[in-house]
Amino acid sequence: MINFLVKYELAIEIALNTALYGFLILLNIEVQVYNLQNNGVLKIPIRKSMSALFCYKKHLNLFLNFIVKEVYDMLLKEGQVRIPSGCAISGIFSREGRRMSGKDIVKSISVMHDRSNGLGGGFAGYGIYPEYKDYYALHVFFDSNAAREEAEKFINKHFDVINLSRIPTRKHPRITDEPLIWRYFVAPLHGKLEESQLDEKEYVARCVLKINTNINGAYVFSSGKNMGVFKAVGFPEDVGEFYKLEDYSGYCWTAHGRYPTNTPGWWGGAHPFSILDYTIVHNGEISSYDANRRFMEMFGYKCSLLTDTEVITYIFDYLNRRQGISLKDCAAIIAAPFWTEIDKMPEDMKKKFTAIRNVYASLLITGPFSIILGFDGGMMALNDRLKLRSMVAAEKDDLVIVASEECAIRVIYPELDRIWSPKGGEPVIATLIGGVV
């Protein structure tokens, strides 16, 4: 038997062309669908089912639907396969809470074009919804209207919806296959919240996780107050244009350009990742992933996307929000000081860091990473403790700017007050001078 691969489109043509198809069968040639998006990982033999249907041309349409469905079913989404990736990140924060348009951050991330490969880009903006600042802003991707209806049923059951709309986008030649993108401003329904015996944030977080795991085709990718995530498959500068980020203004922006080594190109897989007001943009591939994931899953988190970034986001949510550990100590947990340093510390510090490395041993993150964590009223940048990924920080007036490369900072502010390369494991934390706006 001869085996050969064809593109999906060609396979359909072959199926339609009965003469050609009969010829292939005569020669006993196996036709397999070659799926471009997966670099040929998926092959499905269609000869058998085709030959059965060969005699029944009238069923050809049905048959084609079958092929299409099979191809889509076999397309592994992020979450079914683990995808390592490299990336570019950048972030700007105004300590005085001045609101900046999304233009600068797009400019900053765009100079690092070569660090991403067009398979994911995204932004997080803080302080962008002042008129709705008391409501949780849910940004949601839907694969279909049916998924939207199901998710809306769930949202209406658990939340008071103040406002809902499609998120404004503009047509863009390089951003295609967009899902339905909706935004809901919500407050938890009082009765439901009371009944759940949870605090408000925990209630919202659990609802979000429920939608993401239980409702097929719906994915909440942003769920904090007065902040929002905007992400897509594409180069980050195109994503910025697509979402019209110049129309938003916020006191903090983070951005991400993604270079996955293999991707099904799913919008949910782009960065930033978020839960409530925590967002993470991340460059790196952490070698401790499965140790971290299996630890976090003990506490109700479901790492459904199998990406490093998702688990890092949950770690911050768990440590900072649920356990009340300061961000500085969070940094000491995930990028812990080395034993050789701890052994030299004064007694009480030694006790503290020994306990940190003991109790939270499974939350130590190893392998290369640089991350920017955005949260309500602040921004934190952190490198792995060996500094295996580049990251530069700078100050200009009340601004703190962080990026994978210096050029991404200089492109928006050629003159800076200070620029430095933070040491591995040494967090750069910026918070609003007057507290959260």
Add this chain to the structure above:
Amino acid sequence: MGINLYAPQFEVCRDQKKCIKCKVCMRQCANEIHSYDQELDVMVADDSKCVDCQRCVTLCPTRALRITKFQNEFKENANWTQQAMIEIYKQADTGGVLLSSMGNPVPYPIYWDKLLINASQVTNPSIDPLREPMETRVQLGAKPEKLEFDKDGKLKTKLPPQISLNVPIMFSAMSYGSISRNAHESLARAAEELGTCYNTGEGGLNEDFYKYGKNTIVQVASGRFGVHVGYLSAGAAIEIKMGQGAKPGIGGHLPGEKVGEDVSKTRMIPVGSDAISPAPHHDIYSIEDLRQLVFSLKEATAYTKPIIVKIAAVHNVAAIASGIARSGADIIAIDGYRGGTGAAPTRIRDNVGIPIELALASVDQRLRDEGIRNNISLVVAGSIRNSADIVKAIALGADAVYIGTSALIALGCHVCRSCHSGKCNWGIATQRPDLVKRLNPDIGYKRLVNLIHAWDHEIKEMLGGMGINAIESLKGNRLMLRGIGLNQKELDILGVMHAGE
């Protein structure tokens, strides 16, 4: 040569041309195999007593000796193997239970050898342990749910007692009695130098070894030999031995002839009396009783020592471990069916229990499913043969490992599996003074230190290859493992994917 229905197992081959009749072999063999025939002026050997311990072979100055299998075949039969028949002859001779030592030698699958370790390429840099810090220190003990700090960032939470190990490797429980004083001293001194722990086993602790206390785990077993408050307080941790991988479900028996003056004092029993450890602890007939013993020991030591509960890997090990994790114990030690022993009924050693790899994987997963994995540490034993086994064990979810047989091999043991005879030619599993003195603890402890240093280097190289620079990031990191030649059920239990996936 006694009359029996079977041929010897081994043949002592002597090259008479090389033999200079120095009689080293004769002096060295405690089984009295070699003798000198004056009339013929040759060295001769009684093959039937040979246990293949290799002592004479390694000490023969002219390399004149070789031990081989006695080349004699019973009529071939796939069912009635020679081994099966010989065992029947032996039991028909004596009417006794067949005894063996060391770990299960039967060719069951060895899952360590069906697991492969990952390494970084391109997307993630590997780390060179010679240039970058690479950490293998581990802390064992119960962990609180969370840490709290005061407003100056100082630690407020008081942690339960912990033991800190510089390497994730400890020496398993081997009692003074089952092994010699010099073997014990070698283990104790090596543990001290390495910054890890050795384990007294159930034979109590000799006064002379109290000085190694912070590197000692004291064991409390069903016989309670040598247990008193001074003993409990002497160690860094206390281990309750519920079971042992080599002989799950049964107790122990140290024959009276091994109970000399010193052993008698240490075990607190009369000289020459048999030391019998019952199968169960007679104060533990259920999990709630275990909890009482755990807290009795904690009370006795003012809550300053972590309590280890050691069990054999048996079918229901995950549920048992979950019970132990809720019993107040700080550390669970699980001993697989390959684990060694000084003496065990052969049938039990070879047929009872399950592989440590599968037990470890299911216990770790069960504790995580129940959200209590971080409440307790997990130590595994039962045939850790090299550093790769350790890396695999930790990736499956262990905090640290115990090694017993490997440590004895470092001291010269050739795994002849005759410990129960008490005539160990290497001075390890014996109490005969003339044999004991063959093991020089000054050399023995150095060999153990060398072994662990070598393994630690190898672990660091493998960690660096994976792009990991601290052992805790390997713990439970099963994505770093792939199975090879395993079926789906085995992969599911181990929680790993197959190579190529």
